[in-house]
Amino acid sequence: MTRKRRHWIVIAGSAIAIGCVAALAERTLTDALDSVLPDARRIANFNRPGTITLLSTDGQVIQKLGPATREKVEQDKMPLLVEQAFVAAEDRRFYYHNGLDIWGISRALVTNLRQGSVREGASTITQQLARTVFLSQERTLPRKLKEAALAYKLERQLSKQQILEQYLNYVYLGSGAYGVADAAWVYFSKSPNQLTLPEAALIAGMPPAPSVYSPLVNQKIALERRAIVLKRMQQAGFISAKEADAARNSPLNLKPAIPKYFNSSAPFFTSWVAQQLPNLLTPEQLEVGGLKIHTSLNLAWQKQAQEVIRKYAPGNTEGSMVSIEPSSGEVRVMVGGKNFNTSQFNRATQALRSPGSTFKLFPYAAAINAGIKPEDKVVDAKRCWRGYCPKNFGNKYLGSVALADALRYSLNTVAVQLLDKVGFDAVISMANNLGIGTTRPLGKYYPLAIGAYEQTVLDMTAAYAAVANRGIYMKPTPFEEIRGPDDEVIWNHRFEGYKGRRALDSDVADTMNWMLQRVVSGGTGAAASLGDRPVAGKTGTSEGARDLWFIGSIPQLTTAVWFGYDNNRKTSGGSGDAAWAWKQFMTKIQDNFEVQPFPPKPVMNRTFRPPGKTRSKPKNGSEDAAKDQDQTQGPPPRYIAPPGGPPLNENFEPMPMP
Known part of the structure; x- marks a missing residue:
């Protein structure tokens, strides 16, 4: 082997070794960076802070609260016209860079120096997506470095189409619109696939300053910005000069609407x-x-x-x-x-x-619980209880009547009679067990039996x-x-x-x-x-x-x-x-439910026992003096309206004492 040949072999081997080391170093550095950066695939589940989505039992959206994207365009359903408008406006080299556009940065720098002000940005669509999802809007060097690293990772984990679609679903476009679907609705009452060229261009011009470029804020500035986007679309070859001129001269044709799901479809429930x-x-x-x-x-x-x-x-x-x-x-x-x-x-x-007579559920349930049976006879007649004299509707009384029929015809005298028979404590306890009177105590007044306490x-x-x-x-x-x-x-x-x-x-x-x-x-x-x-x-x-x-x-x-x-x-x-x-x-x-019977009426084996029977203490030491006395709550005072209570039921207007 000649010396020259050995020389080239050494050079080639060294180059390969250096390349391997460089590749390994790059891979090591990339893995190290990736380990401290968020997983880009989490973007699909991104939600802005404070967002809450309320769903019905069948998964329909009732309302979206907070800065939410209220409607997203499904994968592979984003209109080409919209994609072209945003690429031309925000990142004309989107399909050719790996997250950072060095040429774009240089071009923006030259343009801004010539104009003496910041007239053109250099952030790519990928960088903007990374910033929106993972970072804040603060303008600091550490945040910019993180943004660049995340953009690079996004480009490796997602396709260009996925990045563009996610960006178009999340970018803020003014007037409470997050994403293209929201903006199309807010400004034109349309879905994205219904947008015309001038409408798409107007929306695509908003990301740099949504509150400034919004046509609902300043139509003149919005038209100027639209013209810039149309010019860039023409330069990118997306539209012809004729199409650009026609779109530039078209009116805004705004048709504003409230963002979808901003208002609740069941507001009393969602409140x-x-x-x-x-x-x-x-x-x-x-x-x-x-x-x-x-x-x-x-x-x-x-x-x-x-x-x-x-x-x-x-x-x-x-x-x-x-x-x-x-x-x-x-x-x-x-x-x-x-x-x-x-x-x-x-x-x-x-x-x-x-609650009127719907409150009768409680004295009747207390009476059944105490051993009174539905078929037991009660007397429906004019009567007063300590000065309270309820009367039935139409001033009609049925005399002897089964308890079940007294409820059937909503006889007020019987409801008060049951309250008196089983005691205030039993009725109030029954109501409390069923969630009534636990926060606003029920008083021991006879009108309680027929709805005197508000619920x-x-x-x-x-x-x-x-x-x-x-x-x-x-x-x-x-x-x-x-x-x-x-x-x-x-x-x-x-x-x-x-x-x-x-x-x-x-x-x-x-x-x-x-x-x-x-x-x-x-x-x-x-x-x-x-x-x-x-x-x-x-x-x-x-x-x-x-x-x-x-x-x-x-x-x-x-x-x-x-x-x-x-x-x-x-x-x-x-x-x-x-x-x-x-x-x-x-x-x-009702067709949502099978016809079902209630359980049959049971045979009640309870025996009614008056509440609270006790023996009094003997008088003068004589045990014979002790007699059974009803020591329940004792009779309440003559009828006094419940303090702060509601108007009484029309069926318990006081009557003269007999």
Whole structure:
């Protein structure tokens, strides 16, 4: 082997060795950098801080809160015209660099020096995406270095098309629009594939200064910026000179719209959700955002309920409706008024209204629990209790009547009689067990039996749902599941939610359901009948028909309807209006449920025992002086209206003492 040949072999070997070492060093350096940088593939799950998405039971978006991209363009569905406009405007060498554009940086530097000001940026689309997703907007050298390293990593982990699509879905474009789909809607009420050349160019010109270039802020500046983008598109060969001229001379043709999902499609419900979220999540979790709240709301039913309230509210009264799944406590429907835009007051959760005769559930349940049977006879007649003299509707009295029929016809004297018989403590305890009077204590006044203490529609619905659930009370909830920024489960109602508690015995609940079915099949709630489908429910009317109620259940769903005026003035309707509206709603959704019967009326083996029998102490030391006396709560004073209470039910107007 000649010396010359050996020389070239040495040179070649050295070159290969140096190349290998350089490649290894580059790989080592790249791996070291990658280890401290975020995974670029996380971009697909990117959410800005503070964003919350509220979803219905079937996954439909109810509302998006915070700086969220409200609508994204699906993969491979981004219009070519839009892509070309942004590439020409923001990164003309996008398809030829590896995240950093050295030529672009040099060109921008020369241009800015000539103009004496910053007229052209040098950040690539890849750098802008890295900054948006992983970094802040601060202008510091460390942030710029991180941005460059991330851009390089993005180019290695994602394709050019993926980078461009993600950028176009996340870039802020002014007026609350995050991404091209949002901008197309906000400025032109269109989807991205409907945008014309001048419209696409106008949107593509906004990223450098969205608040300045927005046509909703300054149309003149927006037109000037659009002209620059059109010129760049022509220079890049994306459009012809003729197309550029035509687009440059076209009017803006703006058609502004509110960003999609900015307003809630169920605002009364979502306002309640916002109040409940802090009970499950920490302030830090809410601040970080990226949350998906899978709510209990059935959006289709919600729309039906809203329509029913607006259509069937008597006169110009307000209305409310709540539907709860008895077995879980999940709220499927919540309508807090006719129009959220007119009034944000939620009449389902905030309004305290007299429940009227729907409150009779509690004295009757307490009586059944104490051993009184549905077939036991009671006397319906004019009577006073310590100065309180209720009267029946129409001043009609039935004399001797079975307890079940007294509820069927909503006899007020019997409800007060039951309260007197079983005692205040028993009725109040029953109400407390069913979630009523736990935050606002119930007083020991005879009008309590027939609705003198105001309650919310939500709480009354939950109480009736517990009876439909055979005595198991489930706390009302708007949540099914909560997922975090990486789609991890933070909270699940099935595993971490309220487990329910026994509020009353199942035989008592079954008996009440049997009695409430008779209210609908042939009593005051007949307007709510669903034919062959069993319905258990109760009407309620307060004095002057100020509050009109019906709360009814099928085994799978409990729904309450309330009508009335916010200023508490008298209405011209009756509880039959609420029962009829209930039926209209249930008729629309009942096909979602199999026809199921309530459990049959049980045989009650309880024996009634008057409450609190004790023996008094002997007098003068004589044991014979001890006599059985009723030492319950003792009789309350002569009738006094409950302090701060609501108007009384029209059926318990005081009558003269006999």
